[in-house]
Amino acid sequence: MRVALASAVMLLVASAAHAQWLNLPTPGVPRLPDGRANLNAPAPKTTDGRPDFSGIWHAPSQKYLANLAADGIEVPMTPWAREIFKQRTDSNGIDRPSASCLPHSVTDFDAHNTPRKVLQSPGLIVMLYEGYHTFRQIFTDGRALPKDPEPAWFGYSVGRWDGDTLVVDTTGIHEKTWLDDAGHPHGEALHVIERFRRVNFGRMDVQITLDDPKAYTKPWTVAFQWELMPDTELLDWVCENNKYFDVLPKDR
Amino acid sequence: MRTPTVLLLVLALHVGAAPALAHHSFAAEFDSKQPIKLTGTVTKVEWTNPHVWFYIDVKDETGKVTNWGMEMGGPNGLLRAGWTRNSMKAGDEVTVDGFKARSGRPLGNATSVVLSSTGQKLFAASSQGQ
Numbered sequence: 001m002r003v004a005l006a007s008a009v010m011l012l013v014a015s016a017a018h019a020q021w022l023n024l025p026t027p028g029v030p031r032l033p034d035g036r037a038n039l040n041a042p043a044p045k046t047t048d049g050r051p052d053f054s055g056i057w058h059a060p061s062q063k064y065l066a067n068l069a070a071d072g073i074e075v076p077m078t079p080w081a082r083e084i085f086k087q088r089t090d091s092n093g094i095d096r097p098s099a100s101c102l103p104h105s106v107t108d109f110d111a112h113n114t115p116r117k118v119l120q121s122p123g124l125i126v127m128l129y130e131g132y133h134t135f136r137q138i139f140t141d142g143r144a145l146p147k148d149p150e151p152a153w154f155g156y157s158v159g160r161w162d163g164d165t166l167v168v169d170t171t172g173i174h175e176k177t178w179l180d181d182a183g184h185p186h187g188e189a190l191h192v193i194e195r196f197r198r199v200n201f202g203r204m205d206v207q208i209t210l211d212d213p214k215a216y217t218k219p220w221t222v223a224f225q226w227e228l229m230p231d232t233e234l235l236d237w238v239c240e241n242n243k244y245f246d247v248l249p250k251d252r
Numbered sequence: 253m254r255t256p257t258v259l260l261l262v263l264a265l266h267v268g269a270a271p272a273l274a275h276h277s278f279a280a281e282f283d284s285k286q287p288i289k290l291t292g293t294v295t296k297v298e299w300t301n302p303h304v305w306f307y308i309d310v311k312d313e314t315g316k317v318t319n320w321g322m323e324m325g326g327p328n329g330l331l332r333a334g335w336t337r338n339s340m341k342a343g344d345e346v347t348v349d350g351f352k353a354r355s356g357r358p359l360g361n362a363t364s365v366v367l368s369s370t371g372q373k374l375f376a377a378s379s380q381g382q
Contacts, residue, residue, distance in 0.1 A: 093280055096276065096277055099276035130328065235328040241305065242275075242302060
């Protein structure tokens with residue numbers, strides 16, 4: 001009976017996922033005796049001795065995407081930011097960029113629970129986001145941030161190693177992006193400092209500090225974790241059937 | 253009829269670990285204070301991003317048929333939860349639980365779908381909850 005059930009489970013999962021490579025074992029993943037990924041194994045290193053962040057990761061819930069301040073931390077908003085935030089709250093987030101099929105940006109993708117694949121080479125780390133079928137580059141080749149950047153959806157990111165932690169500085173994010181789905185706003189002077197540390201094979205500590213004098217009277221910091229998603233693969237994600245505006249109240 | 257139970261278990265496990273996500277604001281579109289339960293015949297399934305949509309013909313007590321459009325999560329979340337584009341097909345009779353659109357039009361967000369023929373429950377990966 002138990003064997004039959006297990007077989008049925010395997011068959012169902014396999015039949016659903018096989019065509020999309022959703023159940024191919026990821027090479028190089030340490031395994032438990034039963035074949036499952038050993039997510040508590042030590043974090044891997046690259047050949048040059050750096051922590052290796054490669055893999056498909058996600059935030060395990062929507063908690064911090066919904067609100068970066070979900071843990072009840074104080075968000076020191078300026079009057080300008082408070083007014084925008086109130087408008088976005090009062091309108092149930094109706095103007096969120098993603099509702100128009102525009103992608104998330106740095107901080108809301110960090111907090112997103114859809115998969116992102118991290119590719120790491122000596123001078124560059126790339127995040128391929130399944131959602132919105134987009135990507136982000138973090139240069140670790142020692143270059144400086146641009147002095148007067150053209151504002152861009154993902155801004156400009158450079159990273160450096162602080163021990164086992166990758167510290168990423170990002171500037172030049174234009175004001176159209178929201179920091180989270182709650183609608184925390186920012187100005188173009190926003191400086192995002194992310195700190196990534198792979199605690200073990202299956203977990204990544206993510207800490208985000210937001211420094212933006214137009215929107216916040218002092219820097220504020222949020223911390224959460226990513227989980228590794230072994231034995232899956234990125235899927236296609238093109239915003240081809242957006243019916244959002246069909247459903248909106250007529251009186252908008 | 254072991255399979256439906258197994259499928260339900262599988263979906264419950266997977267979905268619990270990886271809820272699907274809405275790209276838009278649930279509260280802007282749908283009213284969590286207006287739950288609905290509809291039974292009808294599937295007329296179309298759109299297996300697309302950012303959301304899977306399906307349409308059902310629902311007959312009211314006077315015999316009038318209304319075609320309802322129901323939103324689910326995205327196809328990738330549903331795939332990882334064990335769905336495929338063939339899990340629910342045109343012609344299937346289903347009972348849907350969900351929430352009505354604020355607009356008052358025959359649109360909603362599905363939270364669960366049950367196939368009438370087998371009682372099999374197909375989790376809808378509702379876009380609520382963000």
